[in-house]
Amino acid sequence: MNTRRDFLQKITYSVMALPFLPSTWQFDLASSDNKPYDGPVLRVAIMGLGGYGTRVAEAMQSCKKAKLAGVISGTPAKIKDWQSKYQIPKKNCYNYENFDTLKDNPDIDAVYVITPNALHHDQVIRAAKAGKHVICEKPMGLNAKEGEEMVRACEEANVKLLVGYRMHFEPNTLEVVRMRQHGDFGKILFFQGQCGFRIGDPNQWRLDKTLAGGGALMDIGIYAINGARYMVGEEPIWVTAQETKTDAVKFKEGVDETILFQLGFPSGAVASCLSTYNMNHLDRFFLNGEKGFAEMQPSTGYGPIVGRTHKGKLTQPHITHQTLQMEEMASIILEGKEAIIPVDGKEGLKDLKIIDAIYQSCKTGDKLTLNL
Structure with a gap:
């Protein structure tokens, strides 16, 4: 399957x-x-x-x-x-x-x-x-x-x-965040997140709205939503979205197949993202600034994450993501350590607010204001 x-x-909370x-x-x-x-x-x-x-x-x-x-x-x-x-x-x-x-x-x-x-x-x-x-x-x-x-x-x-x-603990991801904060990319202008794959078994829970709550957006698109926030380093203030469905039998009512969505940020930066269950080979982040860029492909897979910037290849060590995550979360819970990019419930809530707005925009066609 x-x-x-x-x-x-x-x-994320803005970093x-x-x-x-x-x-x-x-x-x-x-x-x-x-x-x-x-x-x-x-x-x-x-x-x-x-x-x-x-x-x-x-x-x-x-x-x-x-x-x-x-x-x-x-x-x-x-x-x-x-x-x-x-x-x-x-x-x-x-x-x-x-x-x-x-x-x-x-x-x-x-x-x-x-x-x-x-x-x-x-x-x-x-x-x-x-x-x-x-x-x-x-x-x-x-x-x-x-x-x-x-x-x-x-x-x-x-x-x-x-x-x-x-991904909030992944070394190459944190290196791009460090570079952005250090000003290496200059003023951030644009982010693109492409997340998708062709889903298999039509009877799996991910295609059941009562269990999944939606479709590709809930499962894989959330990486682009969250990634836009920590890569740009701001919280979005508006969203627009469009849904496309080619197979109404496999992707029943309330289960999205493909959604394109756009986010706008206070600085004027914009994000254009794709979430789909109908295309393979989509796991790419691209960040563009006035002075440089960062590209990661794969950007959210289990690794190694592969990427480059205008300064060359990303070369941070690959550590099993779940091992690193659990070690760092143990430090957060037991020692009060703060994550570079937050991983708390309020961070998760912000993504849910964006997801709600994306689904609403798909239905109405409206550009919606976000207040995270």
């Missing part, structure tokens, strides 16, 4: 006010060397043991600051397999009906929600009420209303809510 995960294998990164970004990754680590460890229960949950679990085996400590699944056979493979105690294994009892388990600090989009809202809120920090895959929810409720629930429970924006 072709999924976003298969595709990626093959091929303008953040301090410049050093000329060569130094990663604080405990697993990047052989030094012994005796600091705090984030003990994580993964909810949703599918393809991406498996990828995260495997990547965590290389972490020093984060550890796979539990599982939550609706499939008993998967729980049994993971128990054996990762030596997970039975008391740390839950299903979707009983995971509220996590509140009585001191061996788990956080829950990583990796389930279909429509389940995120309720599962994140339940995990927060159980007193656990939450990491949620993107999109954080189905719409901004859900996102606001999720952020509020975690604030009320005094737990952190983070979103699985792995």
Whole structure:
């Protein structure tokens, strides 16, 4: 079955006010060397043991600051397999009906929600009420209303809510952000984000509006939405969008096949982006400024990320994205570290507001004002 995960294998909050990164970004990754680590460890229960949950679990085996400590699944056979493979105690294994009892388990600090989009809202809120920090895959929810409720629930429970924006920790991505902040590109004029692949199995959950909340935009287009924000370094103030559908049988009502959308920023910079489930070989970011440019292709795949600027090739080291993400998120949760590009729930909420506006613009044809 072709999924976003298969595709990626093959091929913000404004950061303008953040301090410049050093000329060569130094990663604080405990697993990047052989030094012994005796600091705090984030003990994580993964909810949703599918393809991406498996990828995260495997990547965590290389972490020093984060550890796979539990599982939550609706499939008993998967729980049994993971128990054996990762030596997970039975008391740390839950299903979707009983995971509220996590509140009585001191061996788990956080829950990583990796389930279909429509389940995120309720599962994140339940995990927060159980007193656990939450990491949620993107999109954080189905719409901004859900996102606001999720952020509020975690604030009320005094737990952190983070979103699985792995690209916010990716070395070449951060190098482009550093260059932009340093003025290497001059005034930013234009961003282009192309995200797409030809989706396979027509019966998969990603083509079911009740589970996915939409289509390509929710699944792959969010990379262009989020990427436009951290590459330009501003929050968009308007959006226009157009939808094209060539197969109304495969892409039923409410499930978008292809959407073109445009964003405008306070400085006058504009973004032109494409999100599709009907074209392969689309994983490209391009940033243009008065003094230079940055191009990345692939730009959001599992890596290595390949890119160049007007100064030459991007040469930052490739580190497994999920390993780096979990190490850095452990530092955020346990040590109060701040991410260069935020990954908190409010960051996820901003993307949901843009998604809502894109869908609305597709229906009305209107240019809509954004207030993030």
